[in-house]
Amino acid sequence: MSKKSSDKKNVMEEYLSSLLTEEAALSEPLEQVSKLLDSASIIHSTESKQRELSKQQSNIIADSDSAVGVKEAAVEPVDQPLVLPELSDEPDVEEEKDTQREVTSTTKELENDIAQDTGIYTEPFQTLIFEVAGLSLALPLTELGGIHQLTEVTPIFGKPNWFKGVMLHRDEKMNVVDTAMWVMPDKCNEKLADSAKNQYLIMLDDSGWGLACERIIDTITLQPDDVKWRRFDGNRVWLSGMIKKKMCALVNVKQLIRLLQRGMNSNDN
Missing domain, CATH: 2.40.50.180 (CheA-289, Domain 4)
Structure with missing residues (x-):
């Protein structure tokens, strides 16, 4: 083997080895990132619960104000009887199906984009x-x-x-x-x-x-x-x-x- 061919082979072997060992070198930083993400998730969850509790308290106050307003309005004379529309307890099934189809379609598109970007194959x-x-x-x-x-x-x-x-x-x-x-x-x-x-x-x-x-x-x-x-x-x-x-x-x-x-x-x- 000539010296030029030997030098070329050594360069290729060194480069391929660097590709193979890169993952091990980055494993520790990735673990640290994972811990930080976990901590962020806990903080986010706590903040979300606090916001939800505050929202519920606001709703209770709003409902109380609304009830007072109804009582005051009832004192005034009414010429015509108030007819309230009938409310159906049945959910809009077709609307729910359309929403579900839209979510499913969007999810599949995102999954396809991710598969294309990573280049990872799950089949032969x-x-x-x-x-x-x-x-x-x-x-x-x-x-x-x-x-x-x-x-x-x-x-x-x-x-x-x-x-x-x-x-x-x-x-x-x-x-x-x-x-x-x-x-x-x-x-x-x-x-x-x-x-x-x-x-x-x-x-x-x-x-x-x-x-x-x-x-x-x-x-x-x-x-x-x-x-x-x-x-x-x-x-x-x-x-x-x-x-x-x-x-x-x-x-x-x-x-x-x-x-x-x-x-x-x-x-x-």
Whole structure:
């Protein structure tokens, strides 16, 4: 193995190890945050009870004033008998059903948004595994926008160093990302990035953004247990988790697209 290949492999192994150990490093701060949230919940509950008690007292006073007013009004002569409308004790069933349907629909939409943002799958799913500069990445096939041969790329002035430029394909403009430079901005210098012989462009859904890569490795079906999912918020929101047996980073495509559109790299919040 050449010295250049050995150095590239060491960089990749060090980076993957940092991804795997990040969760353990953040576990203690998360426990502290959890305790603070619990304390806040207790305080909120106490304040809510106090507000409810105050509200009940106000209602009692209001009811008393109302009763006095009724007695005073009864003294005045009335020419016509007062006819009160009949009040039904039956609830409006249709209105309750409409409200329940609306709540259920809103809840499902929120759950779908959360599932899309976290990139966590609860059912078996297929992924595409590809490689760049010795680093293996994977993304769900359902969020793959296509694979193209990487051809001439036109640079654009004033863009981040990971933005290689625009590639034309059948009159369609595709934004080309230097994947190694974007994923590992603190570990990948321009020399290492230039050593990558990128041949393909992996398109991210229908966003117009594509990841340059050296080779396509495989497509595999994963079970949820095959992935060590991220369970916390951190700098790498683009990462859904690590595929255990493959030592491969699973990309959260929706979060990655958001970062690219904002001109942010993998280490930006």
